[in-house]
Amino acid sequence: MTAAPTTPTTLGPDSDLSRVFELAQQLRVDSVRASTAAGSGHPTSSLSAADLMAVLMARHLRYDWATPDNPDGDHLVFSKGHASPLLYAMFKAAGAIGDDELMTTYRRFGHRLQGHPTPELPWVDVATGSLGQGIGYAVGIALAIRDLERRASRVWVLCGDSETAEGSVWEALDKAGHHRLANLTVLLDVNRLGQSGPTELEWDTDAYARRVEAFGCRAIEVDGHDLEAVDLALTEAADGRAPTVVVARTVKGRGVAEVADKAGWHGKALPEDLAARAVAELGGVRDLRVRGPRPPGHPGPAHPDGRRAGPVEPPRYEVGDEVATRVAFGAALAALGARPEVVALDAEVGNSTHAEEFAKAHPERYFQTYIAEQQMIADAVGMAVRGFRPYATTFAAFLTRAHDFVRMAAVSRITMALCGTHCGVEIGADGPSQMGVEDLAMMRAVLGSTVLYPSDATSAAALTTTMADLDGISYLRTTRGAYPVLYDGDETFPVGGSKTLRESADDRVTLVGAGVTLHECLAAAEELADEGVRARVVDLYSVKPVDVDTLARAARETGALVVVEDHHPEGGLGEAVLSALAVAGAHPAFAHLAVTELPGSGTTGELLDACGISRTQVAGAARALVAR
Template structure:
């Protein structure tokens, strides 16, 4: 059995980590070595004596998970990897170089980094998700360690995480807070008042330990105490010195994010280079008790002509998906009776997570869970997902695979008014790197798309509708991501109407009225807003020369822009009219909302007549 490194050797390891952080930043000519130096002793103790991790099997669900929320201190993380013989010294000195794996802030280019960090305040919320997965899903004894900086403790997302971790009794979660007093532009809010952090965290139900962050014996004892604490998470709050060990930079302002002015002298002052190698303890198990069943999905089936809300179809389809697949989990922001994820909660309570009205934590928990191989679906009102947008953005940087569902979108929700109307969501999610954006118009289409999302990659977003809409597709119709459906067409088409979701039904009604007037109109259901079906759109433009897009969304960034982008390759561009919500809505009935916004059948008919006149 591997023996723990003695504490004197751990002290030397801490100095080695400082030296290597200085060397990496000096070679790059940029970076955050002083922020790395403050936490070096904290990380030396963790790596040498407490972390249970197999570097040769980073996907082992029994590994401890270590999240560097203080992502700007990446030189320290890479120095730890070098000490574990995972990163060679020559790679360490290619820090921040083009094509290299050691980026300015950690990303999953490295197999031992499961989550990208750097947007402060996100590591602890991710840690809550990972700890929930380990405790309630994987049922393994692994721990989650999160290194936080004191500056990021001002972020609201940290306190969403703190409350949720306490509520869930996550005694497998330890936050290590590096209180080095100095932020980017000067002192932090509480400077070295570790008690200020401790009082706040204790009020949220955490166990806290305040220590000198450069006393390796005290650090070791704190980690032991954290591991022995049951029923609540632990925060180790460490008073440290930024730039520790080098007199020219120690506890000095104005040096954040800069290499040391004289790296060679600093290395000498730190005692020179060391070559200590660490083999962390291996985890106590090799596999989890995760259910691996993948049966065929028996999706709900709806009869053509019935009136069914797509949010209802989403909930039923998600429940069916959970029955077929043991790796699907659902999270919700205290609106499961509205999003209809309550169907999943009732069928699979052990895999349902109530995140309450804390949308940042909800999305972060989904991201944390997917690092352990789970397939999360997180849902709330479309409007409220904007609160978590930075987590969505960073999830893309993390190469995360998550499913997000926004209900109650657009003016079609009716009387609740504009505070509840998601009118920016299509634009927001289209802007995310390698995202998928889906907007179904009926129940069978919704069910099929939910199943397709589970096997897709990246950030997948599904927009659902509050009110009931007619079922127009049979249950066995296929809806590939990236496709569309042509619902009306003829050789005599003079205009094409492109719609999605609730406006598909308005477009069909408009096409029928136009046909009575002798104007043949093609109707395209653009259920895949990203990726968009450019082939079908170009064929419609070639045939008609005229396109109308109609969407329950602001004109910026939604369906109209997605359609226009299909003609950005230099080919012929059709005449394009874009109907969208252009004035701030107020309370009104759903049909009134569509009329006032100018996106109902009447508006479509008028636009088409003008185009062909």
């Protein structure tokens, strides 16, 4: 492919639209060049949005490419992450990367210009590529900027028309409208063609506009290739009146006659000969440099909400008192509000999860997303981008709906704390739709996650506090019912540790539990002791990372382990223990009690017994192992 000129020409924010057109053509040319050099990518999706992005970066995006951490700069989220050739062409036009990097490293192993953008690049806030998520993240960023930092920055999103089939797009726009996020603008690239054919609405921009307005946002319909119309639309969008979606009718493959508005080119690099013709048709290789508007320079507070951190005083509980771990979580979360970077998010269940305790103490940092778990996680991600410490809480069963957002948050290297309450069959009469019995597997599988499962109020409060200083995604699993406090307030609970509550030199079996099943293990140990069988009891409150040393020592000294959990057997406590024993080279006699059948409604005791995880079954499994 033709090399770029060696002497760049600078394009300033006051350049006329004829120069902006040249920038758009350069973005198209470089999108074709990069994807053809890589042999893969999405050039046609990039070509449709090039005019939108040229106008934005030249005349509206207030951003200093040399200082991407400037807190007053605008944010650009590429929800349409597969159009990465366009984004990287923009980076080149801004002088952030060179032509050589664009042409030789895009989509190559070990390099940062990946197939879909990630925050490995300093100009990227969040990883995108799982479609339908970018607007949600932008809503979270916009909320943080406006309501927590009180800055004048704006958030811009490039969204594709295909991804509007995702319900999460409309969750996000609903919340943008509800919060009146006038600092948010979405550029919707309506290019008519999806991956396998026409999109649902094709070029019916009126339908898109009506839907946008139904969710409380302003819609502006434009020809996405009319630079003057796009410029006027973006000016109007930034007037501070309402969250805005610029509904831009575009042509997929714009500027290259052989592929323009033709199906079958999605996700395909142009062959060398066609790429050469495309570059010539687009006017050849250019090397314009863009110096767009500067950040507004609005002085923000020294701390996220202008206050210095106060002392965190977690709640304390008396041994023997009956307290639910979800209650302790709420009290500890409220105490953590002394740290101004801590924010809390709820999905309209705060009175059950006890996250509302934070709302009572710190209402200005409490965000209600209603029954929109995907958007709750997206808001948390956006706030984490701005340096806050989000705690997002709902029933464990409902977090599964937001799993893709959690997964992508790990790709973005986001730090946030999640709490899932009402776990397992223990919740009783509500029945299986409300029972979180998959959440440990889900959260253990997240890259770099920490998974914690306290068994009493003291450990729940301590671990809630600990999460405020953990990197990555941490998850706290809490129980609905009230159970006796086992530990005094001075006990510590390091991540990766465990607690051994009963132990002797004569132990013949080890019972391992967490949450409600730890209490069942303790009761089973008492029953076994009456029969002359000594049982060790381990509280495995840290599920990931797990305490390999304690488990290996128990296997070696007692020769038999019973693991019992209020969760499906796949991916939960039992598999965590087995993995740890495999690492340690320990091979004890082993029994695993878990929820293997579909539960129904009933009392806690009835359900624990029916699912085979009650004290009676724990004791029976231990007897069977000892007898062997």
